[in-house]
Amino acid sequence: MKISSIAYCFRQGLKNIGRNKMFSLASIATMSACIFLFGVFYSLGVNFEAMVKSAEEGVAVTVFFQEGTSQETIDKVGEALDDQKRDGVVADYKFVSADEAWESFKADYFKGHEEAAEGFGDDNPLANSANYEIYMKDISKQEELVTYLQGLEGVREVNQSEVAAQTLSDFNSLIGYIFTGMILILVAVAVFLINNTVTVGISVRKEEIAIMKLIGAKDNFVRAPFVVEGVFIGLVGAVIPLVLLYFLYRSIVSYVADQFSFLSGFLDFIPLQDVFGVLVPVSLLMGVGIGYIGSRMTLKKHLQV
Amino acid sequence: MxxxxxxxxxxxxxxxxxxxxxxxxxxxxxxxxxxxxxxxxxxxxxxxxxxxxxxxxxxxxxxxxxxxxxxxxxxxxxxxIGVVFQDFRLLQDRNVYENVAFAMKVVEAPNREIRTKVPQMLSMVGLAAKYRSLPKQLSGGEQQRVAIARALVNEPxxxxxxxxxxxxxxxxxxxxxxxxxxxxxxxxxxxxxxxxxxxxxxxxxxxxxxxxxxxxxxxxxxxxxxx
Incomplete structure (x- = not known):
């Protein structure tokens, strides 16, 4: 197609929107609502995922050893944990000797009453408490790891925060499913509405299309203005919610930072540019893609050129 | 033929x-x-x-x-092939010039050619003076002349x-x-x-x-x- 023809089809596509104002506005509004919801879900999703991830990294599994276990056996467990680290199951692990365990216990429970702890003298009441503290990378494999560790030589007990780990893992999956389901429904609604708008556009321009075909217009020339119409609706429908989301996200982050400063550390928002770095291209692509697919589907059905 | x-x-x-x-x-x-x-x-x-x-x-x-x-x-x-119908089939929202130019736009003729040929064709059918009129402002005969100009502008x-x-x-x-x-x-x-x-x-x-x-x-x- 020539450049002048592309410009003509582009102008005709925009004119279609003007001629068909109510339907076009309804489509833009629905598309905006869809992409706005997508943006909200995405922003919540990535922030929640980051929070879950940081919580996951804090979840520890602790391995205790049988009385009199040799350092060699303990080191072998350490080697097994190195393997798990390489496989992406374990984020990190730390060996806590019996002395370190006692020092830590004293610091936690005898603070301000150090003289009470001195009563133990050189005896370490936690002599059998040498352990590995393990931080999970993949929370879903925690159960598997615990079973594996329980089977290793010298291991007396493996402690884990089972409920927290499983709940976080399940909740994360649930959010993922809801997120995907909602997006699919919204995409279907948007495609349906673009379909309707283009169908009305075709029926309004039925006579013009018939003349174009008789005069010798190529298929693409007849179709192009409707595709422009669909894509433009998709594009505007994506830009409006992105602008709204930009200001909304910025306001919420600064509001939470001001009003709920005590939550900082737990409720750390992902920076605006990180969220929008993904959200902007994905939303624009969604808008344009839905507009294109919606209009092409309608043309295939209603415009046998 | x-x-x-x-x-x-x-x-x-x-x-x-x-x-x-x-x-x-x-x-x-x-x-x-x-x-x-x-x-x-x-x-x-x-x-x-x-x-x-x-x-x-x-x-x-x-x-x-x-x-x-x-x-x-x-x-x-x-x-x-140029074609003309009983009911003229003009685009009601476009003026005489645009209706004739439309036939050339559809076949992707260059704009320069459109600007030259459309006035020539309107002059041939005797409607050069009414190039800005909308179809509803023309008589039946005049509308059919526009339709003929549109049918002929691509020289069929x-x-x-x-x-x-x-x-x-x-x-x-x-x-x-x-x-x-x-x-x-x-x-x-x-x-x-x-x-x-x-x-x-x-x-x-x-x-x-x-x-x-x-x-x-x-x-x-x-x-x-x-x-």
């Missing part, structure tokens, strides 16, 4: 709209096709525009066998006119027929489907008569045909 050989067309099995029709229309001819409603005139026009496919027979326009033209080649083929070899005077009073009908005759004189083959026997008789051209899908006569009309 137009060669139709043993063409039949049935919309429903056993009910032919055209039945074994053959004719030849040479380059530069002016031909009337007449007949009552249901005689198959409109079907013939649709077959020539490749809007329909014949059930049997072959149609050739120039050197092209229409049955061998693919769906993708149809637009290029249609650019060789053939002009098909389906009842071009059907919606016009006698004076306007004659104006349109005179215009078609001028166009024919410039070398364009003109095929006019009409009911208007008064004009057909007066113009003394070749007349093909159809009845119930069958070609019943094909003769040059002169003094002998006047009742």
């Amino acid at each position: 137009i060669k139709i050989e043993h063409v039949s067309k049935a919309y429903q099995a056993g009910v032919p709209a055209l039945n074994d029709v053959s004719m030849f229309i040479g380059t530069g001819e002016f031909v009337f096709i007449v007949g009552d409603s249901g005689s198959g005139k409109s079907t013939l026009i649709k077959l020539l525009l490749k809007e329909l496919e014949p059930t049997e027979g072959t149609i050739k326009i120039g050197n092209e066998d229409l049955s061998k033209i693919t769906h993708k080649q149809v637009p290029k083929f249609r650019r060789k 070899k053939i002009l098909l006119a389906d009842e071009p005077t059907g919606n016009l009073d006698s004076k306007n009908a004659w104006d349109i027929m005179n215009l078609l005759e001028q166009i024919n004189a410039r070398g364009t083959t003109v095929v006019v489907v009409t009911h208007n026997m008064e004009i057909v008789k007066a113009m003394k051209k070749r007349v093909i008569t159809m009845k119930k899908g069958v070609l019943v006569s094909d003769e040059k009309w002169g003094e002998d045909n006047e009742d």
